[in-house]
Amino acid sequence: MSAGSVSDSQSLLDRGRKALMANYRPAPIVLERGEGAVVHDREGRRYLDMVAGVAVSSLGHNHPRLREALQERIGKVLHTSNLYYNEPAIRLAGRLVELTSADRVFFCQSGAEAIEAALKLARRYQHDQGNGRSGFVTALQSFHGRTFGAITATGQEKYHQGFEPLVPGFRYVPYGDLEALGQTVDETTAAVMLEPIQGEGGVLVPPPGYLQAVRELCDQRGALLILDEVQTGIGRTGRFLAAEHEGVVADITTLAKGMAGGLPLGAMLAREQVAQALVPGTHASTFGGNPVCCALGLAVVETVTAPGFMDRVVEQGERIAVRLQRWCERFPVCVEGRGRGLLRGVELSAELPGFVDRAREQGVLSNVIGGRVIRLAPPLTITEAELDEGLDGLERAIEACLAG
Numbered sequence: 001m002s003a004g005s006v007s008d009s010q011s012l013l014d015r016g017r018k019a020l021m022a023n024y025r026p027a028p029i030v031l032e033r034g035e036g037a038v039v040h041d042r043e044g045r046r047y048l049d050m051v052a053g054v055a056v057s058s059l060g061h062n063h064p065r066l067r068e069a070l071q072e073r074i075g076k077v078l079h080t081s082n083l084y085y086n087e088p089a090i091r092l093a094g095r096l097v098e099l100t101s102a103d104r105v106f107f108c109q110s111g112a113e114a115i116e117a118a119l120k121l122a123r124r125y126q127h128d129q130g131n132g133r134s135g136f137v138t139a140l141q142s143f144h145g146r147t148f149g150a151i152t153a154t155g156q157e158k159y160h161q162g163f164e165p166l167v168p169g170f171r172y173v174p175y176g177d178l179e180a181l182g183q184t185v186d187e188t189t190a191a192v193m194l195e196p197i198q199g200e201g202g203v204l205v206p207p208p209g210y211l212q213a214v215r216e217l218c219d220q221r222g223a224l225l226i227l228d229e230v231q232t233g234i235g236r237t238g239r240f241l242a243a244e245h246e247g248v249v250a251d252i253t254t255l256a257k258g259m260a261g262g263l264p265l266g267a268m269l270a271r272e273q274v275a276q277a278l279v280p281g282t283h284a285s286t287f288g289g290n291p292v293c294c295a296l297g298l299a300v301v302e303t304v305t306a307p308g309f310m311d312r313v314v315e316q317g318e319r320i321a322v323r324l325q326r327w328c329e330r331f332p333v334c335v336e337g338r339g340r341g342l343l344r345g346v347e348l349s350a351e352l353p354g355f356v357d358r359a360r361e362q363g364v365l366s367n368v369i370g371g372r373v374i375r376l377a378p379p380l381t382i383t384e385a386e387l388d389e390g391l392d393g394l395e396r397a398i399e400a401c402l403a404g
């Protein structure tokens with residue numbers, strides 16, 4: 001395959017800057033193809049992918065299982081709607097139910113849509129109980145998506161700015177603070193919603209025992225517990241759901257990002273008693289349960305739950321943790337490495353201007369949250385050699401930033 005010319009790419013970028021909404025600040029490269037944890041741009045430049053499209057390309061690029069699943073769908077129906085069943089959706093829902101404590105699955109396309117479904121289900125369930133519970137308690141520094149319900153649930157001012165009025169009924173508590181939660185959850189609370197690890201908030205892992213205590217508090221007070229596993233689910237942290245690390249079972253769980261390895265697929269899972277509230281007519285999604293997306297979802301779920309796969313995620317995660325620790329000892333700007341499995345972050349004491357650009361110059365795709373946390377979420381399939389290459393490149397980028 002011949003690489004595109006530089007002037008072609010330049011004119012493409014110029015057209016993109018004009019025609020696409022300016023709500024993003026994309027790097028000036030046009031990605032074209034990939035293999036494993038490596039991607040290439042149109043001009044044939046090679047990058048080690050330490051972001052995986054923000055925890056989405058869970059099996060890396062061009063994984064044989066995903067190619068097979070895609071090929072298997074060619075020549076069949078691309079869409080069935082929810083007026084009819086399709087086999088991949090049934091099979092994937094069945095696997096999700098087997099692999100978790102949930103009993104039923106609702107499919108959609110994105111994380112925000114899964115969050116909307118979860119909020120609606122929680123309210124509707126409490127409404128049907130006739131108990132007047134309609135409020136939600138979520139965490140400060142959380143991130144749940146960009147729809148009105150999801151930005152309201154998101155406990156960060158910057159996502160609300162200029163979009164008011166927000167959805168009524170939300171209250172926020174500091175993440176990891178059990179006392180604050182105890183003072184806030186009351187007889188009006190429909191559900192508490194939390195991420196098991198705050199992803200966009202800066203890869204924040206709650207104190208041990210926190211989620212377990214939240215579960216107990218919800219049970220005592222009669223509130224549902226929604227865990228947003230859009231970023232942490234499907235093996236990202238070394239368990240199928242991150243909640244498993246703490247032995248916590250949610251009433252409602254949301255999934256998306258890595259579930260279909262790159263195609264848009266979200267899901268909301270719930271236990272039977274709660275799920276019963278979504279009777280026909282209460283909620284829907286035209287594209288929900290798309291057979292192509294679900295076929296890829298099935299391939300991802302089978303791959304990550306194969307024997308040994310998640311042990312490797314844990315090992316590779318430890319490999320990153322060791323390196324982050326070394327950075328913290330070597331570079332005063334690196335103050336703390338944290339995370340679980342292959343969702344990792346290193347907190348910076350000050351912004352490293354140009355870090356992402358410097359990393360790209362070193363051949364590594366990286367991500368910085370709010371200027372202060374370098375987030376690592378490579379493909380779950382990344383090899384040791386690839387991981388070392390990525391970490392070496394990031395280290396050179398830090399050095400380059402510090403050298404000015």
Ligand SMILES: *Cc1c(COP(=O)(O)O)cnc(C)c1O
Nearest residue numbers: 110111112143144145199230231
């Ligand atoms: C990314 C993310 C979302 C939103 O997902 P979209 O697919 O962008 O709508 C929701 N919750 C968490 C925890 C996320 O990381």
